[in-house]
Amino acid sequence: MGKTRELSEFERGQIIGLWKGGRTHEAISHVLKIPKSTITDTIARYKNFNTGLTTKRTGRPCSMNNNDRRKLLKIIKKNNKLSLGEIQQKFHSSQDKQISANTIRKNLHQMQIYSRVAAPKPLLTESQREKRLSWCIERQSWSVQQWKTIIWSDESRFTLFQNDGPSRVWRKNGTRYDIENLTPTVKHGGGGVMMWGCFSGKGLGPLVKVDGKMNRLDYIDILEKNLLPFIRSKHHRQRYAFQDDNAPVHTARDVKNWIVQKKIKILPDWPSQSPDLNPIEHLWHELERRLRKRSAHPKNFRELEEALQDEWERIPPKTYINLIESMPHRIEACIKNNGWPTKY
Secondary structure, X not given: OOOOOXXXXXXXXXXXXXXXXXXXXXXXXXXXXXXXXXXXXXXXXXXHHOOXXXXXOOOOOXXXXXXXXXXXXHHHHHOOOOOHHXXXXXXXXXXXXXXXXXXXXXXXXXXXXXXXXXXEEOOOOHHHHHHHHHHHHHOOOOOXXXXXXXXXXXXXXXXXXXXXXXXXXXXXXXXOOOHHHEEEOOOOOOOOEEEEEEEEOOEEEEEEEEOOOOOHHHHHHHHHHXXXXXXXXXXXXXXXXXXXXXXXXXXXHHHHHHHHHOOOOEOOOOOOOOHHHOOXXXXXXXXXXXXXXXXXXXXXXXXXXXXXXXXXXXOOHHHHHHHHHOHHHHHHHHHHOOOOOOOO
């Protein structure tokens, strides 16, 4: 029964005539095959303005109707990473009418859908999500003091230039970290300088350059020369637990045997693909930010390493203490998001 065109003056006269003759809105709709809502609007206009004609429009009629908007939503739901031009092309392929890209954008905005930079987060499997959720539930009652005893560690690659632009998605406000609005990341891709570092509530550990592609023996050497001295100097006879992720080089048999031999206490069951639970990730971001703010940017990898070492030593205690103090919030956010990636 739905109509998208304007009613003629004759049709509006029929509506008013039947209504004056005592017919109900529903009966008029049935007789004239016009939606009941249109009948109601026409009669209301007659009551208020003593006319059945529509009031003069202030602009051009909308070139998209509700059916068009539903088709737009269907296109976005199927792939929300399309460009505006691609959305327009797909819309035209399913419709007879031609709509400008600007009109499509305006209608998407009216539906509270905007083009936003996609949040880069690791792509999780269902099993990884469940393990993240379980790990967080087990530690949701931990105090900040407990989190300060953890020695957080990781590797990160720093490059001279950042060339890749961010990808974008069409989404509603408040849905940045919904799984369909994330862009998957791959760890340690591309060229640059790889650095290993660690820290705890006791202070920053050393920042170490990784030469070439790190293997299990390289990792053991880094831990031997850097982690052990840090534990002895900062956590001697005090409670601590060492955290590292599930990268293959970290979980190699030789590495595990070395950790057992040296009696290093480990933070158990670290869930895979969980940079949002590791505050050192934000410490890397801080280091990157400081590097980019330098007046003289590094021109080669040697200068890059020197600049990184210099900026690492300048990071104030307040910065990394605040990151550790965010751990209860990170745990809460992960539980609230049912194990999926969070804003952290």
